Amino acid sequence: MAERSVGRRAFLRSTGFAMGAAALAACAAPAATGSDDAAAAAEPAVVTWWYAWSQLDPAVETISGLESFRDHMGGDTTVDYRGSTNTEAVLTALAAGDPPDGGSNMDYPNLWTRGVVFACNDWVDGSDVINPDDVVDAVWQGGFYDGNLIGVPSIESFLWYGLNYNAQHVEEAGLDPDDPPLTWEGVFEWHKALSKFDEGGNVTRIGLDPIDAMAGEPDFISLSYGHQWWDDETQAIDLNNELLVQGIKMQAEFFRHIGPDNFAGFRSVEGQGAWGGAFNAQAQSMIIEGYWHAGETTIQQPDVAVHNRATWAPVPGFREGAKIMATGPHMVQIFKEGQNPEGMFKVSEFLHNHEACQIIFEQVGWIMGIESWLPTIDADAYPGLRFYIDGINDVTDWLVGRRSPLHWYVNTQLWELREQVYRDLITAEEAVAELQTRAENEWEAQGLS
Structure with missing residues (x-):
């Protein structure tokens, strides 16, 4: 067993992420009365919970069947859960006046700025179960916007970045699995050595998709x-930046080595999708993912997982030695309607x-x-x-990620x-300039100004 705990205060200080006294501001959540509690305990209740994950259902089913869960809920409660449900589905339900009670793995800041979810400060302050001091600070404080706790951090919230690789593939390519590359330049060399093509030039295995999973997000690159x-404090957007230009240029080289159309054809094959699909099929040798990759791969494809190893996500050569990491909360947001x-x-x-x-x-x-x-x-x-x-x-280098209300817009x-x-239709410089303009517009x- 792991014997040491994560230092919460050190974790928070290292992210540079802190909240002021405003974090104690009152919220608009409805206060339950004693009579309301008694009525809820006396009648069977339904809680409707939608989330975007596809793999959480078995755990929710197990949890909702626990006697301790029924005792906690105070009566016979059915959790009507729906996985693989995204933010767009929730917005449609909101427009129809029939949203779920809660949502997870969605565009949390955007739903908050739309004014459709409760702040949860008062609920948490009155809870005998939730102890904010027992949650990693950067995770807990990542749930606050303008002093309001916009959901309850829960389910899974830990570390986001790491280069995971198939050690068997690495050995077969004549590379050393005990000495993984830590720079983009080194990872690109592995990408070239690990990628495979058939006699017709079609790619049959890719080394790394440089924008798969966490690597595709603007926070990461x-x-x-x-x-x-x-900038979370000033709400300034700085996308038209030379460092982002360099990052996009580097990622583009991975596609050019394979060929853009070749790469697209590879992804179109069933079972060779992103977020672990191709890795599980052993058609992809490396992936930049969070800690969850280890457990998900073991549960989904144990024969592949035995070859999985992880190290630091790559940085450019001029930053060699930097060890980057991000964290942030997933949460349960509670809809006002x-x-x-x-x-x-x-x-x-x-x-x-x-x-x-x-x-x-x-x-x-x-985790x-x-x-x-x-x-x-x-x-x-x-x-x-x-x-x-x-x-x-x-x-x-720490980051509390996905903080911007425009995160997913910018990502798209x-x-x-x-x-x-990478198709050589525009330059990287033109791309970041256009990205800046679109984000500002x-x-x-x-109406976020």
Whole structure:
């Protein structure tokens, strides 16, 4: 078992992320009365929870069947959960006046700025279950906007960045799995050595998709190159930046080596998708993902997982030695127009119990940053996980990610413009200039000024 805990205060200080007294501001969540509680306990209740993940369902089913869960909910409660449901589906339900009670793995800041979710400060302040001091600070404080807790951090929230690789592929290519590259230049050499083509020139295995999973997001490539495109304090957007230009140029080289159309054809094959699909099929040798890759791969494809190893995500050669990492909360957001907001909060409370954390860890492979539970994790339960458990104190560059209300908008636009770069339709300089303009226009269009 892992014997050391993550230092919460050190973790927060290292991110440079802190909240002022405004974090204690009152919220608009409805206060339950004693009579309301009694009525809820006397009648069967339904809590409707939608989330974008596809793999969480078995754990939710297990948790909702626990006697301890029923006791916590105060009666016979059914959790009507729906996986693989995205933000757009929730917006449609909101427009129809029939949203779920809660949502997770969605565009949290955007839903908050739309005014459709409760702030949860008062609920948490009155909770005997949730202890904010027992949650890694950067995770907990990452749930605050303008002093409001916009959801209950829970489910899974730990470390986001690492280069995971198939050691068997590496050995077969004549490379040393015990000496992985830590720079983009070195990873590109591995990419060329690990990629395979058939006699017709069609790619049959890729080394690394440089924008797969976490690597595709603007937060990642910016931090890798020593830049942050979003300033949480001033709300300034800095995308038209030379460091981002360099990052896009580097990522483009991975596509050019394979060929843009060749790469697209590879991805179109069933079972060779992103976010672990091609890695599980052994058609992809490396992937930049968070700690969850270790557990998910073990659960989904154990014969592949035994070859998985993890190390630091790459940085450019001029930043060699930098060790980057991000974190941030997933959460349960509670919709104002939901039918059972108090019930949804009670579900989110239970997710802070060690019993629920352990079920999610064992059945899905996920970790929630609960300080008192983290030391109980077996760092060797999943190949590659130990890197994330042991490496936390060696990080040099921290980020609390996905903070901008425009994060997912910028992410989508970056994907479009980056493809134009690696297809040589525009330059990287033109791409970041256009990205900056689009982001500023969207900021105005959403009334965020």
